[in-house]
Amino acid sequence: MYPPIEPYDHGHLDTGDGHLVYWEVCGNPEGKPALVVHGGPGGGCTPNQRRGFDPERYRIILFDQRNCGRSLPHASDPAVDLSTNTTQHLVADMERLREHLGVDRWLLYGGSWGSTLMLAYAQAHPARVSEMVICGVTMTRRSEIDWLYRGVGRFFPEPWQRFREGVPEAERDGDLLAAYARLMS
CATH class of the missing domain: 3.40.50.1820 (Alpha/Beta hydrolase fold, catalytic domain)
Structure with missing residues (x-):
């Protein structure tokens, strides 16, 4: 640098x-x-x-x-x-x-x-x-997005849990990106 x-x-x-x-x-x-x-x-x-x-x-x-x-x-x-x-x-x-x-x-x-x-x-x-x-x-393929926003959670469980808790409870086991998109719009 x-x-x-x-x-x-x-x-x-x-x-x-x-x-x-x-x-x-x-x-x-x-x-x-x-x-x-x-x-x-x-x-x-x-x-x-x-x-x-x-x-x-x-x-x-x-x-x-x-x-x-x-x-x-x-x-x-x-x-x-x-x-x-x-x-x-x-x-x-x-x-x-x-x-x-x-x-x-x-x-x-x-x-x-x-x-x-x-x-x-x-x-x-x-x-x-x-x-x-x-x-x-x-x-930004679907497989990469799935890994980043779901799969990587097994390596970082605490941050993943905080990420999941950012959406309504009823949506936490579904498509988190769609849930965040709804919250943003």
Whole structure:
């Protein structure tokens, strides 16, 4: 990891449909553009994620996906409509950010949900991606979701139990993700 670094530019990108996507840039303004795509759900970019690239060589770009981190509106607001928070919307936000920052092509870096989003972006805009560095790969297949939200509980029983207790008792033995989705919407 490189030493901590602060952004030299940041802002909120208006997506045109009621969302303001937070973004920040640090490192070398003339360096190779590298976009950090955070995992989720509900996460956001962190100061530590700025440290994965040599700030002398890279123009490090981070953003908080819709309804996450410092983007507005935040999913924690019960009045927020999540119907416009889809993979297609997030891919469009990434492309809008690329255009806003004047980037021709960029390296994509991320993992977990970020890996899925990066792959979707690269499929939609292959000419805009110079490289991809994917860690914690997931394709968000049903088998992976089942493992993450049910199977892994046998290794972490206490956190799993707390996770189950977050939904109404009648739904704890069913589809927990569907139950959480109902709670969110």
